[in-house]
Amino acid sequence: MKSVGRHMILELWQCENLNSIDIVERALRDIVRACDLTLLDLRVYPFSPVGVTGVAVVSESHVMVHTWPELGYAAVDIFTCGEERNPADAVPLLREYFTPGRIQVMEMTRGIIDD
Amino acid sequence: MKSVGRHMILELWQCENLNSIDIVERALRDIVRACDLTLLDLRVYPFSPVGVTGVAVVSESHVMVHTWPELGYAAVDIFTCGEERNPADAVPLLREYFTPGRIQVMEMTRGIIDD
Numbered sequence: 001m002k003s004v005g006r007h008m009i010l011e012l013w014q015c016e017n018l019n020s021i022d023i024v025e026r027a028l029r030d031i032v033r034a035c036d037l038t039l040l041d042l043r044v045y046p047f048s049p050v051g052v053t054g055v056a057v058v059s060e061s062h063v064m065v066h067t068w069p070e071l072g073y074a075a076v077d078i079f080t081c082g083e084e085r086n087p088a089d090a091v092p093l094l095r096e097y098f099t100p101g102r103i104q105v106m107e108m109t110r111g112i113i114d115d
Numbered sequence: 116m117k118s119v120g121r122h123m124i125l126e127l128w129q130c131e132n133l134n135s136i137d138i139v140e141r142a143l144r145d146i147v148r149a150c151d152l153t154l155l156d157l158r159v160y161p162f163s164p165v166g167v168t169g170v171a172v173v174s175e176s177h178v179m180v181h182t183w184p185e186l187g188y189a190a191v192d193i194f195t196c197g198e199e200r201n202p203a204d205a206v207p208l209l210r211e212y213f214t215p216g217r218i219q220v221m222e223m224t225r226g227i228i229d230d
Contacts, residue, residue, distance in 0.1 A: 053177070059162070061181055061190075062181075064177060066194070073119060075194070077194075110126065
C-alpha cells in the first residue's frame with residue numbers, strides 16, 4: 001500500500017547537552033542535511049528554568065526536538081514524506097550530539113492510502 | 116508509572132479546507148485554547164501547488180498539522196505535557212474545521228519514567 005510519509009518517534013534517555021539551544025540548532029541542521037530534506041524554517045525556543053524546543057519545518061514535513069534536561073530526556077520526531085527519504089539517517093547525529101545512554105525508536109507509517 | 120507527556124497522533128481523511136492557511140491557523144489557535152495550552156509561536160506555511168503546514172509551539176510541547184489536499188488527508192500531532200492537559204479536546208475542533216469523513220486516533224505516552 002502507498003503512504004504519505006514515515007514518522008520516526010525517538011525517546012532519548014541519559015542525554016547530555018539538552019539545555020543548549022546551540023547544540024539543538026546544530027543537531028536539527030545536520031539532521032535536515034543528513035536526511036536530504038529541504039529546510040523552510042528552523043526555530044529554537046529556550047524554556048525557563050531549563051529545556052529547549054527546536055523545530056525544523058521542511059518541505060518533506062518536520063523535525064522536532066523537545067528536551068527535559070532535568071530528566072536527561074529528549075523527545076524527537078522526524079516526519080518525512082517521499083520514499084527516498086530515510087529518517088533513520090538522523091540517529092547517528094542524535095547519538096553524536098546528545099550521547100544518549102538509551103534510545104527507543106519507533107516508526108509509524110503516516111497516511112496509508114487504501115486504494 | 117510517571118511520564119512526560121501525551122502525544123496524540125491523528126489521521127484525517129476525506130477532509131475539506133485543507134488548502135486554506137486561514138483555516139489551518141484558526142484551527143491551531145482554537146486547539147491551543149481548547150486544550151488550555153500556552154502559545155509561544157504559531158506559524159503556517161503554504162506549499163506549492165497545494166498543501167499547508169501549520170505549527171503551534173506551546174509551553175506544553177506542540178501542535179502540528181500537515182495537509183495533502185489532493186488526497187483529502189491531514190496528519191495532525193498534538194503533544195502535551197502536564198497531566199491536566201487532554202489532547203482529545205482538540206478532536207471536536209478538527210471535525211469542525213476539516214469535516215473529515217474518517218478519523219483515526221492514536222495516543223502514545225512519551226517519556227515514561229521507569230523509577
